[in-house]
Amino acid sequence: MDELTVLSNLIMGNLQYVLLGMTIMILLALIIFISINVKLAKLNKRYRTMMKGMEGVNVEQMLLAHIEEVKQGQLKIDSLIKDCERLDSISKKCIQKYGIIRFNAFDDMGSDLSFAIALLDYQNNGIVISSIYSRSDSHTYAKPIISGESSYFLTEEEKQALRQAIEKK
Secondary structure (H helix, E strand, O other), X not given: OHHHHHHHHHHXXXXXXXXXHHHHHHHHHHHHHHHHHHHHHHHHHHHHHHHOOOOOOOHHHHXXXXXXXXXXXXXXXXXXXXXXXXXXXXXXXXXXXXXXXXXXOOOOOOOOOEEEEEEEOOOXXXXXXXXXXXXXXXXXXXXXXXXXXOOOOOOHHHHHHHHXXXXXX
């Protein structure tokens, strides 16, 4: 019993300090409680924002629906990539470059009525067409071009038109 009496006398003798300590602990607990409530309110607000418009749908169903949308989007992207590759392949075979030279084939003619035109694809394959105009008649010639070269003799004007076409990017 002696110990209990000593402890009781110690507390009663320092009652103001004990009460001050308990008050500080209560204030500290109140601050922690308020901090936790503020954090909980922010979390609750974020949760409500995330669930807005989701009546009767749980998060798992919502995520599965979004995953399916992403898969469909990826399939569309893959299809578009294939289409772009196909169109790129086709476009390389289309006429992309040209060169044209107008000239007088004969000294007694005016207005540069004769011409040479080169039409080439991406790989410099195509055709050179020449038209020679004179007072009495007109002649047209076509010569194939493979990799920027022709197996046929090209006139100077045809060579100029071919160079013009090849230099275009």
